Amino acid sequence: MRETTGVGKYERGSPDLARSAARVWVPCTFRPFAPEIDKILPVFRWTTEIHESAAQIRWKRESSIRIFLGPTWYSSGEGEKLGIVCWPEDLLNGNPVKEAEAASNISRRKTADLDSDKVLHRYGRFVTRWGADPIQLSGPVDHFISADRFVGVLPQQKVSETLFKQAPQLFLPETELTQSATNLEPKKSEGIHVCLLTYDPVLDSTDGTWFTDLTIDPGATYFPFLQLGLVRYQPHSVQGLELSYPTATTIQIPPTREGKIEFVNDREFLFELSGVGYRQTNPELPSGSSPSQSDFPFLKLKLLRTYDSTTTPNAKVNWQPVLDKSGHPVEFCELRPRQRGAEVVWTQKISLPADRCRMRFGLFMEEYEMRAWDMVDRTDKSKVVFDTKLKQRGPMFSYIADLGMPDYWRRSGGS
Numbered sequence: 001m002r003e004t005t006g007v008g009k010y011e012r013g014s015p016d017l018a019r020s021a022a023r024v025w026v027p028c029t030f031r032p033f034a035p036e037i038d039k040i041l042p043v044f045r046w047t048t049e050i051h052e053s054a055a056q057i058r059w060k061r062e063s064s065i066r067i068f069l070g071p072t073w074y075s076s077g078e079g080e081k082l083g084i085v086c087w088p089e090d091l092l093n094g095n096p097v098k099e100a101e102a103a104s105n106i107s108r109r110k111t112a113d114l115d116s117d118k119v120l121h122r123y124g125r126f127v128t129r130w131g132a133d134p135i136q137l138s139g140p141v142d143h144f145i146s147a148d149r150f151v152g153v154l155p156q157q158k159v160s161e162t163l164f165k166q167a168p169q170l171f172l173p174e175t176e177l178t179q180s181a182t183n184l185e186p187k188k189s190e191g192i193h194v195c196l197l198t199y200d201p202v203l204d205s206t207d208g209t210w211f212t213d214l215t216i217d218p219g220a221t222y223f224p225f226l227q228l229g230l231v232r233y234q235p236h237s238v239q240g241l242e243l244s245y246p247t248a249t250t251i252q253i254p255p256t257r258e259g260k261i262e263f264v265n266d267r268e269f270l271f272e273l274s275g276v277g278y279r280q281t282n283p284e285l286p287s288g289s290s291p292s293q294s295d296f297p298f299l300k301l302k303l304l305r306t307y308d309s310t311t312t313p314n315a316k317v318n319w320q321p322v323l324d325k326s327g328h329p330v331e332f333c334e335l336r337p338r339q340r341g342a343e344v345v346w347t348q349k350i351s352l353p354a355d356r357c358r359m360r361f362g363l364f365m366e367e368y369e370m371r372a373w374d375m376v377d378r379t380d381k382s383k384v385v386f387d388t389k390l391k392q393r394g395p396m397f398s399y400i401a402d403l404g405m406p407d408y409w410r411r412s413g414g415s
Helices: 096-106 112-116 120-126 174-180 406-412
Strands: 039-051 056-070 081-086 129-131 195-199 202-204 209-214 225-233 247-252 257-263 268-276 298-306 331-335 338-340 343-351 360-377 385-404
Touching: 039 247, 056 225, 056 385, 112 120, 120 225, 120 247, 195 209, 195 225, 257 360, 257 385, 268 360, 298 343, 331 343
Parallel strands: none
Antiparallel strands: 039 056, 056 209, 056 257, 081 195, 081 225, 129 225, 202 209, 225 247, 257 268, 268 343, 298 331, 298 360, 338 343, 360 385
């Protein structure tokens, strides 16, 4: 029997090795290291749409936040993730029904609840939260960043009490406790329950660094300040050691910009650019200045042309300014927007010097702000005098819209 089957009369054969393999996670027995943030920058996504045989051109710029984590990541082994620390602990939930139920209660709370509690206030600077820019008045900002503000998030990225027997607990490092401790505050960390939005860092193969992209919808607020509370999260840890000690970083969220060009004929078109803006600035203006010079962003347009071949739509274009009869660039400076709710809208009717069937044109646009700056007046060398002046800040947004030629857009895949 054994000679033919390899199994004796009173033996039972084992399954194939591949079928009998088991995957076992050995729990990490120490807390992950606090994440080291190299830098944090906005990154932009552009979309362009061509409609009605190039009679209408649309474009949109959206932004995300890229967190650069440096050349090393896995401090506690495979499976380690970057966690965005959120509070209250029921703000995020993989179960959409429970998340919606909690959202109704959270909407009645204020971030002051975090700052007024003697235990919670020590964690305020390690929790993800935001605030409006105090210099520019725009739309209102919510007290808490609601779950629906995090764009493109999957349920499995949300870590809350559904994955633990209780919500994950965040602890302050002992150095933070020692620095903030007084006779009235205990030095031992009491910890707070939080929820997490988790991301798998991506390795940039060009420079060997890790990064994570995060997209948050700022709503009707112009350039809100965002404080990101960050931790390393190791789900395969012994209970209580899943989260590293926290760290935090700050960035502003750029607003979305949408534009369109509609041709009336081959030489005339209507231009429009819109997006969330501001309607008032708070700093004191220099003498002789009026609020109309700084209470909204400005736009500059310049007409361009190129002699490059139109048979290569994706090639780099050598744009040159279009000159009028007197030899000056055809441009529109200091265009002022109109208000449309929380948005600002720029519009302009523009005529081309020739039919676009004969030449390829482009439109350069640049958005900027006028800010009050304190300048040093060194006229009198015996003393230092400060003089407040309005100076241009930007560009806050810039883009070249390729007006193309009708058959150029057909070759490019436009409808």
